[in-house]
Amino acid sequence: MFDPDVLRKKAVEDCLALAERELTGAFHAEPVIVPDAEAVTWDPIELRQGVDQTVVLWRRYSQFEVVLDDEDRVVGYEDHDKWQKCRWEPLTDDEALAVARTSGLLRPGMTLVRSRKGQGECLELLLRESLGREATADWVVRINPSRRAVISFLPVEEDPA
Numbered sequence: 001m002f003d004p005d006v007l008r009k010k011a012v013e014d015c016l017a018l019a020e021r022e023l024t025g026a027f028h029a030e031p032v033i034v035p036d037a038e039a040v041t042w043d044p045i046e047l048r049q050g051v052d053q054t055v056v057l058w059r060r061y062s063q064f065e066v067v068l069d070d071e072d073r074v075v076g077y078e079d080h081d082k083w084q085k086c087r088w089e090p091l092t093d094d095e096a097l098a099v100a101r102t103s104g105l106l107r108p109g110m111t112l113v114r115s116r117k118g119q120g121e122c123l124e125l126l127l128r129e130s131l132g133r134e135a136t137a138d139w140v141v142r143i144n145p146s147r148r149a150v151i152s153f154l155p156v157e158e159d160p161a
Contacts, residue, residue: 004036004051011053019057026060067154076105078152082144088121089145096125100141103150110139118142122151 008031019027032054041050067076091099093112100106110127118124125141138156143149 002051004039007051008033008053011055015055015057023059028058028060030056030058032056074105076139076152076154077103078154079150082147082149082151083120083122084144085146086121086144086151087146088117088123091115091123091143091145096123096143099143099148099150100125100127100153103141103153105139105153106141113138121145126156 012029012031015029016027019029034054039051039053041052042048043050063080065078065080066074067078069075093115096115097106097112106127107129110129112125113128114124114126116124123143123145125143127139127141129137129139131137139153140156141153142151144151
């Protein structure tokens with residue numbers, strides 16, 4: 001029987017080799033540690049022991065920025081990988097809002113103020129949220145139209161006009 005630590009290391013190496021061969025990007029793999037008694041099984045047909053090893057595979061992103069408010073709540077983000085293969089394509093307002101919804105940050109009170117071609121061939125949306133008593137907050141959502149992906153969802157710090 002092999003040492004479980006050696007088998008764990010081999011499983012991680014095999015997982016990384018498979019990922020690099022079949023997928024694109026940089027990866028990190030971590031074994032899920034289970035007691036040896038649960039990982040080792042007897043195969044009555046092959047008359048040998050087998051070891052099951054679960055490995056969590058992570059794809060590394062080049063850069064992903066998260067914007068937090070004063071209470072450490074997520075209020076926006078920018079995913080720099082989504083700029084790749086950005087090519088202008090016109091989207092209807094409904095299509096653009098459907099893509100913006102995938103961010104998880106589009107709330108029911110937000111309304112579309114403006115939709116236009118933005119920097120780097122992206123589609124730029126200006127959203128406004130009513131906060132009550134005439135207070136509003138504005139948000140800029142940048143979308144990669146060709147990938148139908150949200151590049152960024154950021155609060156506007158100053159007058160967007």
